[in-house]
Amino acid sequence: MIADGHDTRVLSHGRRRARSVLLLHGYTHSPAQLDPLAALFFARGYNVVVPRAPGHGLVDPDGHATVTAAGLRAYAAEALDTAAALGAETGVLGVSGGGVLATWLAVRRPETVRRLVVLAPLYAPHPSQVPPAARVALRVLHGRRLLPDRRSSRGYSYRAVAQYLRIASALPRAFPANGPARVAAVLAPGDTTVDGKLAFELPERLARAAGASLTLDTLPSHLGLAHDIISRHRLGEHADVLYERYAALYEDA
Template structure:
């Protein structure tokens, strides 16, 4: 059962607009995570789609452990169709695991995704969490459910995280030249959840392939932020300024 206030949202102006944006929430979260950012995009004239990922936002706290790579791809693809129906130009902003899906959409549907922003994308775990040499085993043994599930210190299901890692590992070696015209990635220096080199490296490769403008934004260390750089309760007094920053990165108007 879906928890109240955690289901898919579509913020529509009642007709197709010049711009629409698809917002993809992070692993273990729900569309509620992106409500403040969605409201800001909507105020700027966008039609906004914020879908609920399979297994997320449920009354069952372990629901997210049941996700599959195929199910995540299907959910993101269908959400992109909805977003493209609502805008002449469509872009995608994804958070953590949602950043992996946003990148997959940009790679596989390059003519539909004209703007791409990823916040702390989980292309691979931070080396302190999973050494690079152990990543293939994690993807295969947990991703294919060959081992019983385990939980990380953050409560992440190994089997579930492995689904995002399988999607990331399946990204093309060469990104299409017809991809986004705008790419940005954001990371906090205190993030010990994701591989920071890949978090910036993959978006940079997409931008080079398509000739997109690129911004790789490292947030100030004095802000003390970690992996979660989007949830209002984590950001505190920084929230409003950061949401404005993310929209400016998306629109390529950040100074």
């Protein structure tokens, strides 16, 4: 059962517009995480689609542990179809696990995804969480449900995280030359959840292959942010400034 206020959002101006954007929330979160940013894009004239990922936003707080790589890919592809129908130009902004799916869409559907922004993308865990030598074991043994599930200190299901890692690991070494025209990645210096090197390296390679404009944005350390750089309760007094910053990165302003 879906919890109140956590289902899919579609913010439409009632007709197809010049621009639409697909916003993909992070793992263990729901579309509510992106409400302020969705409202900002809508006010700027975009049609906005914020879908609920499988197993997320449920009354059962452990529902996210049931996600599969195939289910996540299907959800993201269907959501992109919806967004593309609402705008002549479409882009994707994804947070954490949503950033993995956003990148997968940009690679899989380069003719559709013209702008890509990833916030703290979970291409791989931070080395302090999972040593590089153990990543394959996590991805295979937990990803294929060969081991009992475990929970990290953040409450992350190993099985669920492994599904995102399976998608990330399957991204091609050679990115498409007809990819997005605009790419940006954002990371907080205090993020000990994701591999910061990969968080910038993959978007940079994707942008280079496509000849896209690129921004790799490290947030100021004085903000004291860690992995969650989108939820309003985490951003506090800096929230509105950061939402404007993310929208500007998307628009290459």
